[in-house]
Amino acid sequence: MNWLTLLMFLPLVGAAVVSVLPKANEKAAKQAAFITTIAVLLVTIGMTLSFERENVELQFVEKYAWIPSFGINFAVGIDAIALVLILMSTILAPIVVLAGWNEAHGGRWSVKTFYILILVLETMMIGVFAATDVFLFYVIFEAMLIPVYFLIGGYGTGERSAAAVKFLIYSLVGGLLMLASIIALYVMSGDQFGHTFDINELSQLQMSSTTQNLLFLGFFIAFAIKAPVWPFHTWLPDAAGSASPGTSVLLLGVLDKVGTFGMIRYCLTLFPEASKTFTPLILILAVISILYGAFLAIGQKDIKRLIAYTSISHFGFITLGIFAMTTQGHTGAVLYMFNHAFSTAALFLVAGWMISRRGSSTISDFGGLQRVTPVMAWTFFFAGLSSLALPGLSSFVSEFLVLVGTFTRYPVHAVIATFGIILAALYILIPVQKALHGPTTPGNENLKDLNLREKVAIAPVVAIIVVLGFYPSPLLKIINPATTNIISQLGFTDPVPSIEDK
DSSP states (O other), X not given: OOHHHHHHHXXXXXXXXXXXXXXXXXXHHHHHHHHHXXXXXXXXXXXXXXXXXXXXXXXXEEEEEEEGXXXXXXXXXXXXXXXXXXXXXXXXXXXXXXXXXXXXXXXXXXXXXXXXXXXXXXXXHHHHHHBOBHHHXXXXXXXXXXXXXXXXXXXXXXXXXXXXXXXXXXXXXXXXXXXXXXXXXXHHHHHHTOOXXXXXHHTXXXXXXXXXXXXXXXXXXXXXXXXXXXXXXXXXXXXXXXXXXXXXXXXXXXXXXXXXXXXXXXXXXXXXXXXXXXXXXXXXHHHHHHHHHHHHHHTOOBHHHHHHHHHHHHHHHHHHHHHTOXXXXXXXXXXXXXXXXXXXXXXXXXXXXXXXXXXXXXXXXXXXXXXXXXXXXHHHHHHHHHHTTOTTSHXXXXXXXXXXXXXXXXXXXXHHHHHHHHHHHHHHXXXXXXXXXXXXXXXXXXXXXXXXXXXXXXXXXXXXXXXXXXXXXXXXXXXXXHHHHHHHHTTOOOSSOOGGGO
16 A cells, blocks of 8 residues: 555645535534544544564555656655654654634634645655655755644734744755755766766765765755754744644654754765754754753743744754764654654644733633633643643653763763753743642633533543653664664664664
C-alpha cells in the first residue's frame, strides 16, 4: 500500500469536501474536517504498525517523475524520526479541530475556509516530513507558510496582521537562503554524477570544506528561524500571541519541529563535516536559547506569550540534543519533539479556553480559577508541570536523555543548561500560584468550567503525557535504531554505553 501518498492526499480530499458544503452550514464543515483528521490518524496508525523498527533505511518509499527535465521527482519515504513526527502531527490534528470547535467564529473569513486551511496544512505537515527529494521538501517547506499566514492573519486576535506578516517575512528570508544552497547542490550534482535533487545522492557529493560550510549555513539558518533558535526567534512570541489557540498548537507543536527535523535530516546528512565544524557555535546558541527563553518567560504578563517563550527554551534543549552528537542526545531530542507537542498543546488549548471565558489573556486576570473552574485550572497546572519536565510526565524522560547525552561529551554546556530547569519552575509555578490559586479576581465568579467536548479533546493529550512519562519504551524502541545509525554515519561513538546496552 502507498501509505504516504494516501496520507498526504486524504486531507486534500477532506478539504475538497468542505469546500463544496454550503457556507451557512458551519456544523457540516466542522464535522467533515473532524472525520477527515480521524481517518488520517487511523491510516497513520496502520502505517506505524507496518513499520519495521529495526530497519534503518527509508521505508514506504515512493518515487514518481514530477519535472523529469530537471531531475525533480515526487519522492517520499520515512525513517523512524519522520514516522514519529508524522504520528505526532496526525494525533494533534483532530484534537485541534475538536478543541477549537468555535474558534473560527469572528474571523475575517468563513468557518469553512478555516477548516480548509487546517486540512491543507495537515497535508503539508505530512509531506514535509516524508519528502526525500530536496526540491519537493523546499516547495512544501515554503508552501506551509500560506495556510499559516491566513490562519494567523484571518482568525487570530490583537495585532494579527502584523504578526502574520512578520512570520511570513522571517520564514521567506530563511527559505531563500536554503534555496540558494539547494541550487548550488543541484549544479554540483550535474558536474559529478548528473543533475538530481535526491537526498541520498546529494549526500555523496564531494565539495570543499569552505563550500560545505557556506551551504550548511543556508540550510541551518532557515531551520533555526523555523525552530526557532536564538537569535532567530523574534517572530514567534508575536505569532503565537496573536494566533488562535488551535493555530498556535500546530505552529509550535508541529511546524516549528520542521526546523529541528531539518537539522537532522538535511544539515547532518548533506553536510556532516560542516555540522561538526559549527557544533561549538550551535551548542552556545542552544544554551542561550534555553536560558533566554526561560528568563523572558518569567517576566511575561500575557499567558500566550509566556507559553511562546517557554517553547524557545524547549527548542534550545532539542537543538542541544541534536548537536551533542551522542545517541542519548539524539534520541532525547526526537522524543522531546514529540513530547513538547503535547505539553504545548495542553497549555495552549487550556489557555485558549481560559481566554475565551475571561475575555483577557493577562495572567493576573485569572485569579481564583481553582475555586471557580477547578477542572480547567488543574488541567492547566498539570500541563505546566509537564512543560517543566516533572518526573513521571513525558517531558522528563526526553529532557533527561538530552542532558545525559550532552554531559557525556560537553559537560559544561549540560551543566549550564540545567539552570533552565530551575528557571522553568519559576516561570510555571509563580504565575500559577499568583493567578489560578490566588484570590478570585472580580469577574471570574461566574465563569464556566470545561464542557464535555473540551474534556474529550484534552483527555488524549493528558493520557499521552502520563503514559509516556511512565512507559516511553515503545517510542524509544522506534527512535533509537535510527539515531544510533545517524551517529554512526557521522563517525561518532558514544562516550558511555548507548540506551540499548543499558
